[in-house]
Amino acid sequence: MRTRILAFTLSIVICAAAHAELKWEQTTVELHPASTDKEAVGHFKYQNTGDKSVRFKSVHTSCGCTAAQTQKDEVPPGEKGEITATFKIGDRTGTQVKTVTVDTDDPVNATTVLTLKAVIPQELEINPTFVFWGQGEAPKPKTIVVRAGKDFSVKQLKVTSSSPDFETKVAETGKGQFKIDVQPHDTSRNMAATLTIQPEGSSKTFYAMARVTNAPAIQ
Amino acid sequence: MAQEKVTSASSTLRFQRSIIPRFVRRIAEFIVGGIFIYAGVIKALDPIRFASDIDNYKILPWTISVQLAFYLPWLEIFCGLALIARRLYLGGLSILTVLTFIFIIATLVAKIRGLDITCGCFGHASKNWSFTAHIALDLSVLAALIALCICERLRGNSS
Amino acid sequence: MKSSLVRQALILVALAFLPGIGQAIYFRDKVSWQSPIPASEMVTVAQARAWGANAIWVDARPDVEFEREHVPGAVPLNEDRWNELLPQFLAAWSPEKSIVVYCSSQSCNASREVARRLRDEAQLKNVFVLKGGWEEWLKKK
Numbered sequence: 001m002r003t004r005i006l007a008f009t010l011s012i013v014i015c016a017a018a019h020a021e022l023k024w025e026q027t028t029v030e031l032h033p034a035s036t037d038k039e040a041v042g043h044f045k046y047q048n049t050g051d052k053s054v055r056f057k058s059v060h061t062s063c064g065c066t067a068a069q070t071q072k073d074e075v076p077p078g079e080k081g082e083i084t085a086t087f088k089i090g091d092r093t094g095t096q097v098k099t100v101t102v103d104t105d106d107p108v109n110a111t112t113v114l115t116l117k118a119v120i121p122q123e124l125e126i127n128p129t130f131v132f133w134g135q136g137e138a139p140k141p142k143t144i145v146v147r148a149g150k151d152f153s154v155k156q157l158k159v160t161s162s163s164p165d166f167e168t169k170v171a172e173t174g175k176g177q178f179k180i181d182v183q184p185h186d187t188s189r190n191m192a193a194t195l196t197i198q199p200e201g202s203s204k205t206f207y208a209m210a211r212v213t214n215a216p217a218i219q
Numbered sequence: 220m221a222q223e224k225v226t227s228a229s230s231t232l233r234f235q236r237s238i239i240p241r242f243v244r245r246i247a248e249f250i251v252g253g254i255f256i257y258a259g260v261i262k263a264l265d266p267i268r269f270a271s272d273i274d275n276y277k278i279l280p281w282t283i284s285v286q287l288a289f290y291l292p293w294l295e296i297f298c299g300l301a302l303i304a305r306r307l308y309l310g311g312l313s314i315l316t317v318l319t320f321i322f323i324i325a326t327l328v329a330k331i332r333g334l335d336i337t338c339g340c341f342g343h344a345s346k347n348w349s350f351t352a353h354i355a356l357d358l359s360v361l362a363a364l365i366a367l368c369i370c371e372r373l374r375g376n377s378s
Numbered sequence: 379m380k381s382s383l384v385r386q387a388l389i390l391v392a393l394a395f396l397p398g399i400g401q402a403i404y405f406r407d408k409v410s411w412q413s414p415i416p417a418s419e420m421v422t423v424a425q426a427r428a429w430g431a432n433a434i435w436v437d438a439r440p441d442v443e444f445e446r447e448h449v450p451g452a453v454p455l456n457e458d459r460w461n462e463l464l465p466q467f468l469a470a471w472s473p474e475k476s477i478v479v480y481c482s483s484q485s486c487n488a489s490r491e492v493a494r495r496l497r498d499e500a501q502l503k504n505v506f507v508l509k510g511g512w513e514e515w516l517k518k519k
Binding site: 062063090128209211213214 | 439440443456457458459460461462464465468469471472473486487488495499500501502
């Protein structure tokens with residue numbers, strides 16, 4: 001009788017002490033995709049170090065450009081796994097920070113925020129990416145400055161205009177530095193051109209825009 | 220009998236005055252005066268931002284908010300100086316007490332209306348403070364001002 | 379004592395007018411006296427609507443959300459297809475217009491990013507982010 005009571009009490013104590021705990025190897029992952037990559041994938045590894053199963057209630061991302069996938073819905077004690085976060089780079093530039101919020105039934109750490117940091121290499125820095133003239137404005141050339149990004153070496157630039165109404169002249173102004181002078185033939189009507197800028201030897205193309213707008217330009 | 224009453228009254232007054240020694244009062248005047256001078260200077264340095272902060276309370280029209288933003292900080296500074304210098308003391312004390320009281324009511328009303336206000340005593344300098352911290356400081360300042368008012372009234376009665 | 383209090387208070391009230399007026403004169407061209415200017419880049423639905431035809435609405439949400447529903451007349455411009463969508467936006471833009479960028483909700487960063495790129499890369503002026511985003515526009519529809 002006493003043994004039974006003891007066993008029963010012990011089992012209650014053990015149940016009360018049993019807990020789920022999801023331990024993450026790292027909650028921040030920094031990625032350095034190549035300039036031609038379309039996606040960056042981060043792996044967030046975890047392990048259930050508790051003695052109760054952990055169930056994923058929901059996983060949602062801070063942006064529609066990031067998709068997160070859990071390998072399983074429930075993690076038994078001792079099991080390992082990972083959440084894969086796939087970030088679609090698109091036309092994004094610079095350092096992008098996206099988060100994945102994971103909700104579980106772990107009473108201690110119900111919510112974990114995983115951070116995916118993607119440093120997108122910038123082969124070219126174009127400033128500005130848009131030049132415009134108002135109708136009637138003097139059709140003087142406007143300059144776009146192009147610089148090679150950090151860790152990139154650009155020896156030559158090829159610039160083509162989508163419209164013959166705009167002329168472009170490229171000149172090197174320093175090591176990895178260029179200027180593109182854009183000039184419309186006239187500003188009597190609305191015109192537009194997309195300037196395709198391609199560094200020599202690179203498969204990646206960059207763009208700038210030129211327009212003659214239908215309102216007088218703000219000087 | 221009348222003599223005893225007078226002696227008893229003046230003893231009570233001396234007793235009351237001794238509860239708050241003169242130097243404690245002076246320290247309080249310096250602290251409270253200093254707080255208002257600091258608050259006034261912070262707001263006077265960026266009156267346009269202060270105008271937005273007043274506007275956030277959604278009590279006054281924008282044109283009044285702008286005019287107050289240029290005026291109130293200087294009123295605070297001069298009243299704070301009045302407290303410290305003990306010149307135009309009563310006037311300064313009364314104005315600051317009324318201003319603080321109105322400000323606390325406005326803050327509570329804004330909170331009840333669910334407005335997101337970032338303005339405290341110190342304009343945008345206190346924008347990261349919690350609501351509780353704001354109200355706690357404001358109430359402490361009001362309490363100090365009321366205590367100084369009472370002290371001054373007792374001084375006035377006894378002289 | 380009461381008259382002394384009132385007199386002192388009036389003196390202080392009058393004293394404060396002097397630097398106050400001086401400052402108001404100094405800032406007279408820097409402040410909008412009639413209506414509040416949006417703080418930094420934010421603009422409310424009401425303010426943006428008041429601009430009427432002078433505003434160009436930019437939808438920074440993913441394509442599928444834009445296709446489902448969007449602010450009438452809004453132009454899509456998101457970071458997924460920036461290079462493809464930018465010419466279309468620029469065709470609708472002109473220098474005197476105010477640009478109002480919105481996305482899914484206040485917490486969504488896409489509108490801020492699109493606004494930043496329009497300001498920094500394309501060097502456009504009058505770029506604003508809609509306070510409360512798409513949800514706020516729906517509420518005030």
